Amino acid sequence: MATLPRRGVLKSLPAVAGAAMAGRATSAQAAARVTAEPPFPQPESRSTPPGTGRLQTSLTVRFTERELPGIGRVRTRTYEGSLPGPTLRVRPGDALAVTHVNALPPNTAAPHHDLNVPHGFNTVNLHLHGMHVDPGAEADNVFRSFEPADTAGRTASYLSTVHIPDDHPAGTFWYHPHHHGATATQLLSGLAGVLVVEGDVDEVPEIAAAEDFVVCINELKLSGGQVPDLTSGGLYGRLPSTFLVNGASNPVLTIAPGEVQRWRLVNAGALTTLYLTLAGHELHQIACDGITLMKTVATPALQLTVGGRADVLVRGGEPGVYRLTAGGVGDPLMTLVVAGTRRPMPLPTALPGRPTSLPGPTRTRALTFRSYQDVFPGAFPNAYRILGDGETPHADPEAGPNDTAWGRFRPDFVNHRIRLGQVEEWTVTNDSRVHAHHPLHLHTNHFLVTAVNGRPLATPVWHDTVGLPPHGSLTLRLRATDFVGRSMVHCHQSQHEDEGMMQLIEYVR
Numbered sequence: 001m002a003t004l005p006r007r008g009v010l011k012s013l014p015a016v017a018g019a020a021m022a023g024r025a026t027s028a029q030a031a032a033r034v035t036a037e038p039p040f041p042q043p044e045s046r047s048t049p050p051g052t053g054r055l056q057t058s059l060t061v062r063f064t065e066r067e068l069p070g071i072g073r074v075r076t077r078t079y080e081g082s083l084p085g086p087t088l089r090v091r092p093g094d095a096l097a098v099t100h101v102n103a104l105p106p107n108t109a110a111p112h113h114d115l116n117v118p119h120g121f122n123t124v125n126l127h128l129h130g131m132h133v134d135p136g137a138e139a140d141n142v143f144r145s146f147e148p149a150d151t152a153g154r155t156a157s158y159l160s161t162v163h164i165p166d167d168h169p170a171g172t173f174w175y176h177p178h179h180h181g182a183t184a185t186q187l188l189s190g191l192a193g194v195l196v197v198e199g200d201v202d203e204v205p206e207i208a209a210a211e212d213f214v215v216c217i218n219e220l221k222l223s224g225g226q227v228p229d230l231t232s233g234g235l236y237g238r239l240p241s242t243f244l245v246n247g248a249s250n251p252v253l254t255i256a257p258g259e260v261q262r263w264r265l266v267n268a269g270a271l272t273t274l275y276l277t278l279a280g281h282e283l284h285q286i287a288c289d290g291i292t293l294m295k296t297v298a299t300p301a302l303q304l305t306v307g308g309r310a311d312v313l314v315r316g317g318e319p320g321v322y323r324l325t326a327g328g329v330g331d332p333l334m335t336l337v338v339a340g341t342r343r344p345m346p347l348p349t350a351l352p353g354r355p356t357s358l359p360g361p362t363r364t365r366a367l368t369f370r371s372y373q374d375v376f377p378g379a380f381p382n383a384y385r386i387l388g389d390g391e392t393p394h395a396d397p398e399a400g401p402n403d404t405a406w407g408r409f410r411p412d413f414v415n416h417r418i419r420l421g422q423v424e425e426w427t428v429t430n431d432s433r434v435h436a437h438h439p440l441h442l443h444t445n446h447f448l449v450t451a452v453n454g455r456p457l458a459t460p461v462w463h464d465t466v467g468l469p470p471h472g473s474l475t476l477r478l479r480a481t482d483f484v485g486r487s488m489v490h491c492h493q494s495q496h497e498d499e500g501m502m503q504l505i506e507y508v509r
């Protein structure tokens with residue numbers, strides 16, 4: 001079984017532009033470029049000590065100035081001084097105890113009267129994205145505020161204790177702050193880390209034999225070596241995004257011909273959906289959003305929406321140099337060099353997947369993600385909101401999209417009461433004037449996507465985050481279990497989220 005990522009002796013080579021441009025080079029060329037360059041970067045790993053059932057760790061958030069490979073000096077908010085933060089590795093049944101220290105400086109701007117205007121950029125909290133755990137108390141509670149240092153520099157610490165159910169799925173999850181108003185700025189600073197739940201899927205022989213790599217993709221908005229706070233709606237639109245893999249620009253990973261590796265792909269960005277392709281190779285997907293598939297799915301391209309994860313197996317092809325790219329993103333994300341002695345390894349024939357069916361629904365909901373640009377004057381001219389099943393208390397459907405409050409997030413109003421054990425069917429529509437991407441994210445429970453634009457999927461797919469098709473709709477089924485309390489459904493395009501595209505859920509018995 002895989003308990004720790006194996007860090008084999010990896011040969012790698014510099015991200016030479018010429019090499020990266022060549023879709024494929026000869027094996028001699030590739031071999032000639034193999035040097036003693038740093039290995040493919042992996043975040044620091046922190047695992048539950050054997051026999052303890054408890055991973056106790058601390059995460060200090062602070063501004064850090066550091067050299068990012070291929071980028072230069074950057075000063076940004078980090079976990080533990082690193083970008084991304086450390087990878088936390090736990091097992092079903094474990095307790096995860098995190099002591100958070102917020103060593104960011106005091107917030108400067110006074111609070112805005114409208115909480116759906118971005119604010120509080122140095123206040124954080126802790127969200128365990130995709131985890132099926134308690135959303136309340138001192139667990140995965142995104143209503144908490146971990147305040148920054150005071151003017152004298154004194155910091156407070158905040159404890160989160162999360163009990164991971166014995167039957168929690170094994171897979172790839174992640175953590176990040178989820179303080180309303182600051183999520184986009186903090187994600188675009190690189191405040192994110194990977195959370196791995198180890199278990200059954202790791203014991204599939206072909207997967208256990210594969211080297212296990214975290215591929216955490218961060219999206220930064222850099223201006224003069226810093227990430228500016230999102231204080232006006234148009235700011236980020238004018239700055240290009242910088243994409244990093246495990247904190248480096250276009251790092252290089254080496255694989256032998258025929259060798260199988262496991263990549264845990266995480267879109268830890270804030271704004272951009274990634275359409276991933278690896279030149280010369282298929283991606284053999286084994287899990288989506290932390291849920292193991294019923295069988296391996298080979299695909300030439302993968303849509304990784306903001307917040308989404310995909311575990312894939314990659315089998316080294318012909319010797320050469322290949323790029324992992326994302327449509328619409330100019331530079332390669334990373335480079336794969338196929339070199340060395342052929343090492344044939346099989347792909348799995350069976351996976352311990354979660355069945356892709358749920359009983360017929362006993363209740364339905366219709367939600368609409370609506371965004372229209374430039375409908376309001378001022379610094380935040382957009383209207384990001386979710387409509388459906390009880391908008392805000394003063395909702396006036398006749399008021400239409402020019403009512404500034406209608407359908408925007410209110411922390412004191414429950415939009416959806418969801419009964420544990422009951423199967424619901426949701427139709428979620430993307431109603432936007434422009435070609436807007438809205439990644440739907442539900443906290444606490446996964447859901448089963450059963451149809452796209454009304455057309456049933458041959459094989460439904462479990463998600464916690466899924467892109468709504470522009471001008472289209474998704475149909476999903478949900479059966480919430482285990483945890484009562486207040487939770488969230490929102491857009492994971494985090495600027496939209498900060499500006500109000502979020503609703504409150506209460507799970508009830």
Ligand SMILES: [Cu+2]
Nearest residue numbers: 438491493496
């Ligand atoms: Cu959105």
